[in-house]
Amino acid sequence: MLFERPADDTLYDALIARSADYEGQIYVCVKTTGIFCRLTCPARKPKRENTLFFDTIAACMHSGFRPCRRCKPLEQAGREPVVDELLARLDNEPELRWTEDELVRRGYDPSTVRRAFKRAFGMTFHDIVRYRRLGEAARQLADGARVIDAQIDAGYESPSGFRAAFQRLIGKPPALSQNRELLFADWFDTPLGPMIAVADKTHLHLLEFHDRRALPTELEALQKRVRSSVAIGRTPAIDQIEAEIRDYFEGRLTAFKTPLALGGTPFEKHVWTKLIEIPSGQTRAYGDLAREMLRPEAVRAVGRANGANQFAIIVPCHRILGADGSLTGYGGGLWRKQWLLRHEEKMREQATAMEETA
């Protein structure tokens, strides 16, 4: 019989009870620490709003979470020894470049390794190496941002820690190849922390808060989709969005004009266009959007498209609330969602007051 996934509330109860009922079938990701655990983990339990439940290790790692060092979710009984051996080596030598040649040099047969890992995790050893690297880059970026905050607090203005982490995330400047237009990435500060912008000369491809967990995988997917690479640098589109975002935070702008390169499926594009149509200072529920699109049955698909949006603030997925008016989730963190909604509410009140006095 297929495993039927229980509701998140049931899973959270199991997490608090350290129940083994879902061992090997469900993992919990903790948003505040960037770590994922077995539900049985002996460590202190996170608050309900900081948890995400996934049914595979691959999904946890793909979302940028790292395995917990206490409950070691990657370790499972009855597995081929080569898997545990390589995971231990990876822990001991995280800096090593774990290429196929390196495996051969250490006496492993790459195809045996591939099959063993696929059986154990549904992903290859190289996938695990890659996700670990990306997760580490994201963690350093978040740490770097805290360094900036600390430096600004202390009266210094050198964001060198953040810049170094940003460079590690974006990687080395790639060689121009295949006549593809290169994408450029840069960051700028906002009252809610640094934002990362990726653009070609004319269009913005991504705008996210620096600590969004999925940012490293989003960057990878973007490069794959446009068959190009990202280098550190500025384009007019980045200058334009930086100016517009500054105006937005200063309460002078509610509609963005920077041209967007909306990737995604036709359905996703339709959802994003609908999101952009929600006026600043107002909110909607997924169900409202689905009904407006004449697809009332597609509420969940609308939710997924909402989550796949790569333009924080501009494609305003923060204006989506639960059917009961609750805040629900937000990729950039609920505190930011709350802040943005309050800010837009204030802007709307000011605009109304201006109209009345005019």
Ligand SMILES: [Zn+2]
């Ligand atoms: Zn744990």
